[in-house]
Amino acid sequence: MWNFWLTADLLSRMLAVTLLAMSVASWVVIVWKGWMLTRAARAVPKAVSAFWASTDFDAGRIQATHWDPAVGLLLQSTVLPVSGTLVVVGRVRARLTRALRDALAQCSHRLQWGQTLLASVGATAPFVGLLGTVWGIYHALTGLGYATDLTLDQVAGPVGEALVMTAMGLAVALPAVLAYNFLGRRASAIEVELEGFAHDVLELLVAEEA
16 A cells, blocks of 8 residues: 555545545444434433323423433424414414424434435445546556566556555445445434324324314
């Protein structure tokens, strides 16, 4: 790698730095999101259970918020304003549905954070590495074209160093793709649980209003 860096031109170095930045960014997302989803997968069921075990809605909201902010956000969204804007217009069920839908969208946005970056890195990193390899081979063969007595070692060395870029691209892309699939499934499972809870809360509040 060090030999490759010393012999590489500006474009090859820029591509290598780009791959390094992609790798660092994707691993930051993987570590942070993995921790966040692991915590949410444990906290959401506890928050839901704490809410249904409470004696009234307000106490349940406090208990649920203590366990998980996302569940607390859903419950807090059901506290409807009484006047001032168009939010108060319409039937109670429609207003509650709108409030819960907006709260779910916020939760989903937080759970899906970083997925676009992982998908982009997984899709583009191999091609960045391939571009570096093609350019490195071209650069190496151009330099060797002025030599008179070529041996296999003289050709294989620069070409082999250029192929390092392809390996780097794959090394960056594979963790991003695997994490995208794994973390996406975990986030979707939590979203389904939140949607089911929001539906149950809606039915509870509508029944109370009736």
